[in-house]
Amino acid sequence: MKVSLFVLAAATVIAAFAPVKASAFTASYSWAGVAACQKISPAFTLSAVPTGTRRLRFVMTDLDMPSFHHGGGIVIYDGENVPQGAISYIGPCPPAGQHHRYLWAIDALDDSGNVLGRTTVTQTFPP
Secondary structure (H helix, E strand, O other), rough: OHHHHHHHHHHHHHHHHHOOOOOOOEEOOOOOOOOOOOOOOOOOEEEEOOOOOEEEEEEEOOOEOOEEEEEEEEEEEEOOOOOOOOOOEEEOOOOOOOOEEEEOOOOOOOOOOOEEEEEEEEEEEEO
């Protein structure tokens, strides 16, 4: 029993001094306010954007029809979230009565265009 308490105490001390890992770069969005077949991109909420990020590159892919090129764009990153309509792309436009899954890939870029981090987020349209 004394060994178990010693091991528990040692593990607690080690954990207290272990480096804390930074949370992963993530993004979320909603299709709310985005009409089918329009070119108005959704707003994106970002977290844990890598330090040194100056631009964000967005690319949207229709997972149910990956051969269709929706495009995307690059926006200057100023530490804020990305507002609706900031990205130039061809919006979601699944055939009538169908729902498609759309994947956004977002790269965090430094001043030289090097990728500092990447995140992806997928949602179905229409919601």
